[in-house]
Amino acid sequence: MKILFIHQNFPAQFLQIATHLAKDTKNQVMAIRQAPNVEIANISTIAYTPSRSSNPDIHPLMSEWEAKILRAEATAKAADLLKSQGFQPDVVMVHPGWGEALLLRDIWPHAKYLGYLEYFYAATGQDFNFDPEFKTDDVEKLAKLRLKNTVNLHALHDIDAGISPTHWQRSTYPAWAQSKIDVIHEGIDTNYFSPDATRTLTIPNKGITLGGQDEIITFVARYLEPTRGFHVFMRALPELLKRRPDAHVIIIGSETGGYGPGPHGHDSWLAMLMREVGSQLDPNRVHILGRLAKADYRNVLQLSKVHVYLTYPFLLSWSLLEVMATGPIIVASDTAPVRELIQDGKNGLLFDFFDQEGLVNRVVEALSLPKRKANSLSKAARKTIVTQYDLEQCLHKWTTKIMASI
Numbered sequence: 001m002k003i004l005f006i007h008q009n010f011p012a013q014f015l016q017i018a019t020h021l022a023k024d025t026k027n028q029v030m031a032i033r034q035a036p037n038v039e040i041a042n043i044s045t046i047a048y049t050p051s052r053s054s055n056p057d058i059h060p061l062m063s064e065w066e067a068k069i070l071r072a073e074a075t076a077k078a079a080d081l082l083k084s085q086g087f088q089p090d091v092v093m094v095h096p097g098w099g100e101a102l103l104l105r106d107i108w109p110h111a112k113y114l115g116y117l118e119y120f121y122a123a124t125g126q127d128f129n130f131d132p133e134f135k136t137d138d139v140e141k142l143a144k145l146r147l148k149n150t151v152n153l154h155a156l157h158d159i160d161a162g163i164s165p166t167h168w169q170r171s172t173y174p175a176w177a178q179s180k181i182d183v184i185h186e187g188i189d190t191n192y193f194s195p196d197a198t199r200t201l202t203i204p205n206k207g208i209t210l211g212g213q214d215e216i217i218t219f220v221a222r223y224l225e226p227t228r229g230f231h232v233f234m235r236a237l238p239e240l241l242k243r244r245p246d247a248h249v250i251i252i253g254s255e256t257g258g259y260g261p262g263p264h265g266h267d268s269w270l271a272m273l274m275r276e277v278g279s280q281l282d283p284n285r286v287h288i289l290g291r292l293a294k295a296d297y298r299n300v301l302q303l304s305k306v307h308v309y310l311t312y313p314f315l316l317s318w319s320l321l322e323v324m325a326t327g328p329i330i331v332a333s334d335t336a337p338v339r340e341l342i343q344d345g346k347n348g349l350l351f352d353f354f355d356q357e358g359l360v361n362r363v364v365e366a367l368s369l370p371k372r373k374a375n376s377l378s379k380a381a382r383k384t385i386v387t388q389y390d391l392e393q394c395l396h397k398w399t400t401k402i403m404a405s406i
Helices: 012-022 058-086 141-160 167-171 230-243 269-280 292-302 316-328 357-368 371-388 391-403
Strands: 004-007 026-036 041-047 091-094 112-116 160-163 181-183 201-203 208-211 216-225 246-256 288-289 306-309 329-333 349-351
Touching: 004 012, 012 026, 012 041, 012 160, 012 349, 026 058, 026 391, 041 058, 058 141, 112 141, 112 391, 160 167, 160 391, 167 181, 181 246, 201 292, 201 391, 216 230, 216 292, 216 316, 230 269, 246 371, 292 316, 306 316, 306 357, 316 329, 316 371, 329 357, 329 371, 349 357
Parallel strands: 004 026, 004 091, 026 041, 091 112, 112 160, 160 181, 216 246, 216 306, 246 288, 306 329, 329 349
Antiparallel strands: 201 208
């Protein structure tokens, strides 16, 4: 089988399935991504560079669309180069969100096209205006949100089938499109992400070493921002630290970047929230570590007693599944993506996203549970991932879907 993966940041969500297929010598696996290129064993990659950046003078509602057209143009040229070299894919697996799928169908009209369908935007019922603190009725923002779905709608027309990682994410797509979308998660390596009570962690520049005997609360997000409830968590910390005087809090995530806009008048949400509550946080108990290498990140999860996860109704983070597989008790926001995995009192504890006191109460409850009940919650969370989201199981589903498309 010849299969082409296309994603501006390849391998991204395609890492596991692409490397899995590339291990089979009967397959030829190729990829197109935006420059710079990457090297991955047994996968030939080609990197494109858009011909120019977006025109700053273009109509504001066209700015994002022009960027996607430029990526589509560059991707099409890279695809045409592969075609001229004799490459004819049986399957093209593409994430359409950045425009790269727009012009492909006419280059290889006989290939089967599978779309990784991550999210369909909406002005109500999802992440937009979910948080009243940042509510907006700005007409231009609403228009830009609607136009984000242009590439989604184009993809739904062109692809033969789609894959979404969760049922809730599939549910964001129009009802008429959902029948062509299968739900298959990328999968979690439950051998790698597994409990290990023997770990220790030395906090950089503080001379503090934490181990299994310590009460550790963790918070992880790709970006420290409101979309992942960072503002709710930070504002709850003073009371949480007061009620659990021996607890340490470890925060992992990037201070810059994000799914939503940055804070007005501050360099980052972390900077804003530290200005707001930082004087109430003991630096010897609150440890903000930034982004970590994979092994260090796992080490933190294995040390954690309670992990706090919040999200708007938006993309479900891989980190939630990784934490569930690793052993802490999960205390999470009672939002739709989370409810797909967490049942309150069975494999985790839920609280209202906006209820800071509720967050504190549930963390305190988790840390106060009898050992038997705590172990029950932890084991049930891991079982959820092992039985439904284990990497090998998910790879089998992905492979079956891809092979069935030919």
